[in-house]
Amino acid sequence: MATDTPYKDLHDRIKKTTKNRFAAQRRLENHNKAVLWTITLSSIFLLITPLAQGFEIELTQDKKTIDFVQILLTIVILAVSIILSMANFAVRGERIHNCGMELNSLGRKVYPKVNLEDKDEDYGTLNQEYDEILRRYENHTKVDFMRTKIEMSDYYNPPFWYRAVFTLRYFSEFWLYIAILSCEFIWVAKLFGAI
Numbered sequence: 001m002a003t004d005t006p007y008k009d010l011h012d013r014i015k016k017t018t019k020n021r022f023a024a025q026r027r028l029e030n031h032n033k034a035v036l037w038t039i040t041l042s043s044i045f046l047l048i049t050p051l052a053q054g055f056e057i058e059l060t061q062d063k064k065t066i067d068f069v070q071i072l073l074t075i076v077i078l079a080v081s082i083i084l085s086m087a088n089f090a091v092r093g094e095r096i097h098n099c100g101m102e103l104n105s106l107g108r109k110v111y112p113k114v115n116l117e118d119k120d121e122d123y124g125t126l127n128q129e130y131d132e133i134l135r136r137y138e139n140h141t142k143v144d145f146m147r148t149k150i151e152m153s154d155y156y157n158p159p160f161w162y163r164a165v166f167t168l169r170y171f172s173e174f175w176l177y178i179a180i181l182s183c184e185f186i187w188v189a190k191l192f193g194a195i
Contacts, residue, residue, distance in 0.1 A: 103130075
């Protein structure tokens with residue numbers, strides 16, 4: 001959709017970028033939650049076997065297999081903990097949220113000028129402020145932009161299949177957590193003879 005004035009164009013860019021930043025913040029928050037749930041449930045699964053053995057509950061697997069899986073779960077917890085500390089999802093999410101808040105503030109400064117036909121003396125300063133905000137923070141990803149296109153569907157008019165592609169792409173980011181937890185649930189079910 002074409003815009004008429006320089007300020008309308010600038011305001012439009014700020015609005016879209018702000019939406020992208022908030023989408024990125026939500027995605028990073030979800031990653032942080034997924035990692036924390038994976039670590040927590042993996043730790044619980046790690047404790048189930050020794051507790052069952054301590055209470056002399058009959059298990060369907062031999063001692064060697066149980067010991068192997070216990071060591072494997074310990075390695076999984078360690079690896080996921082390292083992923084969490086290196087990816088730093090919570091801190092990155094907070095920073096990108098701050099970027100969105102700064103962009104919102106800038107958008108409120110630009111909005112009263114959207115009907116001006118030409119650039120005035122403030123345009124260069126406001127445009128430079130926009131660029132400086134973007135330089136200070138991490139950029140959003142393609143999947144965040146896809147979410148923005150869906151949320152701003154009146155503007156972008158995505159095709160009918162776009163939401164399904166976005167959903168697949170978004171949840172594919174979480175496949176590792178899902179795979180780890182699924183394997184652990186299957187192991188516990190198999191250990192107690194539920195499957």
